[in-house]
Amino acid sequence: MQIEIRQYEQRDAAQAAEIWNEVVEDGKAFPQMEKLDEVTGHAFFTEQTYTGVAYDAATDELVGLYILHPNNVGRCGHICNASYAVKKSVRGQHIGEKLVKHCIAQGKTCGFRVLQFNAVVKSNTGALALYKKLGFTQLGVIPGGFLNKDGEYEDIIPHYHVL
Template sequence: MKELQIRPATSADFDAMWTIFQAHVAGGETYPFEHDTSPEGAQAYWLGAGVTTRVAALGERVLGMYRVVPNQIGRGAHVANASYMVSPAARGGGVGRLLGEHSLGEARRQGYLAMQFNYVVSTNTAAVMLWKKLGFSIVGTLPKAFRHKRLGYVDAYVMYQLLQDPDHWPTRDE
């Protein structure tokens, strides 16, 4: 995908991002957002203060997006958290992998020492396989934590990856 560019998201991208967001939420298979999530709520999630958001675009056409934020505040802020959505029309074309790889680099660039996904739906096998290929491990299972639109209650995974060797992490408050 040579023409695909991953760049910072802008408010001008939000209409396309909203369309992708709505497709995922309507599917009810991958994200906990309810179908009546407002555009304002989605915009705050993706483009709010303190959120690093990137889009994958072919020219002006947005094919997917990711966001990186601290997983916790204060003493847990060295661990990043990220979310991803790919347009249904672009699934299977490598966009998710490129977003995943880019987000790991971005998290390292920002100084995060690890990345944690708090809620990967177990039945989202494409995502689980991708994250494993990119170095994540399942470190916990949340039994029946997600209310899947078709399958009912299914497990969700907590996935984790160190981004730097812990032997080289800072050892004192700075």
């Protein structure tokens, strides 16, 4: 598989929504509970500052995506936030790492100065290891900050990276 990353286009809407929905349905990482369809997905992905899609260059199949947008407004508008989703069938192949690295570069291009993750779930050990590897700084722990799909609350660990 030859993974490349490019900007989201309308033709990606169905595949991107499907990948996004896998993470939402898992209920272990995203705060969102509502699934997207092709129409709502396209609206959501285009309202972001940037949506990047990872695809297999040989097949043009989408295998992951990220959304990038301001974390706040006004005097804190230079801080961005992002979310990443990788298709279940190809997880563990460093696609998430490629997405995060691309996002860091794109964040700079968009004029942001800091990338902040508000809610990295404590049990998301793969993401925690990746963010450590890429030089993100942990900001502490918010006890019970995430409601898992099973109704249990779990700690979240905010992170940031200076761009």
